[in-house]
Amino acid sequence: MNIVLFGPPGAGKGTQADNLVKDFNLIKISSGDLLREEIKKKSPLGDKIKLTVDSGSLVSDEIINNLIEITLIDKNYFDRIIFDGFPRNLPQAKTLDGFMTKYKQKISCVISLKVNENVIVKRILGRQVCSKCGLIFNEFFNPSTKENHKCDLNFLLKRPDDNEKTIKNRLAIYQKETLSIFNYYKSQNLLFEIDGMKNIAEIYKKICQIINPIEA
Numbered sequence: 001m002n003i004v005l006f007g008p009p010g011a012g013k014g015t016q017a018d019n020l021v022k023d024f025n026l027i028k029i030s031s032g033d034l035l036r037e038e039i040k041k042k043s044p045l046g047d048k049i050k051l052t053v054d055s056g057s058l059v060s061d062e063i064i065n066n067l068i069e070i071t072l073i074d075k076n077y078f079d080r081i082i083f084d085g086f087p088r089n090l091p092q093a094k095t096l097d098g099f100m101t102k103y104k105q106k107i108s109c110v111i112s113l114k115v116n117e118n119v120i121v122k123r124i125l126g127r128q129v130c131s132k133c134g135l136i137f138n139e140f141f142n143p144s145t146k147e148n149h150k151c152d153l154n155f156l157l158k159r160p161d162d163n164e165k166t167i168k169n170r171l172a173i174y175q176k177e178t179l180s181i182f183n184y185y186k187s188q189n190l191l192f193e194i195d196g197m198k199n200i201a202e203i204y205k206k207i208c209q210i211i212n213p214i215e216a
């Protein structure tokens, strides 16, 4: 089973992907995380990616498609991927279809999280990522506690692109480039829509209701 989590930045895709990884035999591929790993290497490619990511624009299809392909050919990922943040435009969706055919897999479902813009902004501004374990928290909606997080609070960081200026660009790009994927998957009967305004547990319950019959 391969799943695409779809929705605007701040919709909660990463958080729900982490929930799924805990309960199902699935692995998350986050395109944003792959790019941030490249940035950490401080290579010429990483420096180029950083400029784009910090501005809130999309990196080139060539760069992200390569990173995705390198990751998904790992046998460990076979037919158990949650795509978070990829695809983000129609050419990427078509490239992903090509990868699925090439590596004898398929997309089982696309789960779309629908969230209002004012909530998105608050979710992004409150987002904290643990630099040690990678888990995602939110200082307003889902703070790190002793119960949900083992690492020291000092590991919690804000992403450099989670600021008001960049959010506007990211949302504009979502409207202009990413939303077209919605109809692409809808026409293939792969799309499931969920109210992403609900709390994390309620959204997760809905996601499981979609995934359980597919997995069975």
Ligand code: AMP
Pocket: 009, 031, 032, 033, 035, 052, 053, 054, 056, 057, 058, 059, 060, 064, 084, 085, 086, 087, 088, 092, 161, 170
């Ligand atoms: P995310 O972690 O999904 O919020 O992505 C952070 C940033 O990484 C985005 O604002 C883009 O600059 C870049 N990015 C992530 N995924 C993609 C993608 N599929 N295509 C192009 N750029 C991406």
